[in-house]
Amino acid sequence: MRDKRLHYKTPLLQTPFHPRTSAANLHGHWAAWAGYQGATDFGDTEMEYTAVRNAVSVYDLCPMVKYEISGTQAQDYLDRLLVRSVARLPVGAVHYTVWCDDNGKVMDDGTLFRLGETEFLLCCQERHLPWLLDSAIGYDVAVREVTEDIAALSLQGPCSAQTLKAAGWDVSTLKPFRIAEVSFQDKPLRISRTGFTGDLGYEIWADPRQALALWDHLMQAGAPWGIRPIGSDALDMVRIEAGFLIAGADFVPAEQALRPDRVRSPFELGLDWLIDWEKGHFNGRRALLAERESGASEWALVGLDIAGNVSAEGAILYHGKEREAGVVTAALWSPTLKRNIALAQLRRSYLGPKSEDLWVEIYAMRELNYVKLMVPARVTQRPFFSPARRRATPPEDF
């Protein structure tokens, strides 16, 4: 057992896959992610992106924060904690959800895995143990942070099902948001048809002690399709195309906001469709009900289609080129769609007819000079990219 006091020598943890990811990381490009060292790219973001949309890719998911929630009242507890109905989530299924503070402001989003009648796994971006424990008062439920106990990989791309089949796991009948229990070297292994890419894809949940063997096994199985590891830069491209949000990037988690006007409700993030109003009380319900009745939402999270081909990260949105109307939180020239797309927080008053006159101010640095652009933007459907293969069961062979 390593000396736990010496954590300061490696303040960023290395994931169980580190021996492999570090060998593959040609430029040594790393960034801190949730207390771990995560690859931003392995040498060529464009090719990594292409692997997701063309063949098959592997992404090291270990840093994602994971809480194990179990107990006879786990379902009731989670129904009180989260906005979506947990009672309707069958065993062996997963759903995307959010949770709010008592003021109805979003604390985080994440995926909830129902592993058994009374056993769940909640995966998210931020750390919430005090909130989860406080919400558990009065319930027969145990909450445990298990981030380091699970090694997770995301296998994404049109050829991901074939790769799994080649690896010995035929999951062709597995529907989206469902979990399969298989085995690897005589130990149980969990595969879910989930992901953050908007494409056909799976996430694999393993014992950390099997991590390296699992990595090697997948790389070998996926070799015919050119499987390659991807970093967070490529992942960010595909998640924007898929229209997914990232806590801390597209919205400020309610518990972290210093400025009182920075928090957002599910209505303001376009996530109110998750709310189950019939399931009884849940954290934030009263405030959300009031917001629904009064229509007091101030913001809207929208997808934008922006003229031209210059990506608009961090740009200010204007109405009529003059009045500030919002801010771009994520932007991308989409290689697959050949469109200049963005996610943005827009003041709700500019939805509707006023959205016909929206503009984005882009400062493009070109050889030490800014080229200042004011280009029209159009509110458009999210997700930007949602191919049929994402949902097809069984998936076709590509």
Add this chain to the structure above:
Amino acid sequence: MVLDALIIGAGHNGLVTASYLARAGMKVAVLEKNDWIGGAAVSRELYPGFTYSNCSYVSSLFRPEIMRDLELSRYGLQILPYEGGAVFTRDGGYLGMFRDHDANRREFARFSARDAEAYDRYSRDVMQHCRFIRPLLMRTPPDPARFRPRDLAELAWIGRKVMDLPEAQIAGMIRFWTMSISDFLDEYFENPVIKGYLAVSAIIGTALGPMSPGSAYVLLHHYMGDVDGNVGAWGFARGGMGAITRALTRSLEAAGGEVRTGKAVKRVLVRQGRAIGVETEDGEQIHAARVISNMDAKRTFLRHVDEAELPAQFVRQVRRFKTRGSSGKLNIALDAAPKFTALPEGAPNLRGDLHFTDSVERMERAYDDWKSGHFSRDPFQDVMIPTMIDPTMTPPGKHFMSCFVQYAPPKIAGKDWTDADRDAFGATCIDQIETYAPGFKSLILHAEIRTPRELEAEVGLTEGNIFQGELTFDQLLFNRPVPGYAQYRAPIRDLWISGSSTHPGGGVMGAPGRNAAAEILRDARIGHQMSDAYAVI
């Protein structure tokens, strides 16, 4: 030539006031009773080759606007951030603090998984309180009892700031300003060691225990500073805390002002209700258009101004202004770095603040001794070894250790401190360190032991109170030092106060001195460029 302004006391606030006035074109002189400058921001060489920080020992609150206005960098001031810290536990372990966010979380997790994730929430809430209070530091408090347009406008400004906050935050703020640090920490944390470490900032310099209501605000007072925008961070002044007052003096001299040391003021000369100068202990009369006292309110008005010149109610209130001393200080020259057995070799924690009080309960017991008129038998110490970072204070390999100690009462069982009391106090502190760093005693080359008696006699702090008056809610903002006189003006015309007895209070902040200068220039109708507080955005 008659002086435009005469400042009593070459502490940091007096020098800040003097520098601003000199830069605005006034003829200024500062009188200092000691043979050295600095007040409580002082560095003296008490052992050959060793520079001490004899009183204050760390810097965070000193306003960057002042450093910039007075060009203190040009005159030699450099603030060094420090890292880490630790509290040693009685079972031979320790809890460390780390600048790295993830290292800090992992460290907390050794004690409590919940507390590790609660720290962000705690920091966020404290930071929200800081964001509210920081803009108030460099403004003259409004006088709510006078209905001048200026006071009403200032009150309205504060009112609007409050109303801009969500309801829950207003409630939280009122609770925070009045509750005990123990209750406040209980809302976030479960582990006694973590709470013990964090409670420290709420009792430093304060005659309150961690369970006394009002102690939470004192925590804020220690968090609202910054090192280069890093709010809540602390640092060392390179060359000791005296480097701050040295740079201020050079800045003053460059602007044409002067400091006269060894010049103790006997009394303020008052003629027909106006201050016209001072008489020194050596019999000299020095005249000035205005007199500004950097001394605390009690010392200024009860010892150096004829009480007959003052309103009776004012005198009574000044007498009742709380200046109860609570702390002592050990300054130690070390032959080598001490070895704390609990720390792994090479741990960065020695480059920060070291404590030995591993629970709030134990801190409160230390306070119990103070209440009964004795120094704490198991004291709380805030130990720093600035030479772990600053190479200029000692010869290489040698170290200077600053030990801030609580609690030490102004009197021992109602009687004045004796030399024997002082030595017993020092031995208690040194023994405590020796427990965690065996062999420590043998490294001591020289130790300066200071109780409230020494702090009062040398620095002039009444009862040895390091903040020139306690930072309790009843003595803040427009009630500091007393209601009706919070705008740096004394009841006598042309007599001003600019020390930590005034808003926003103690610590090496410079804001009282700066605000006093702003009021003086305003009254004198002299326009002068003075930075407003940097906006909180």
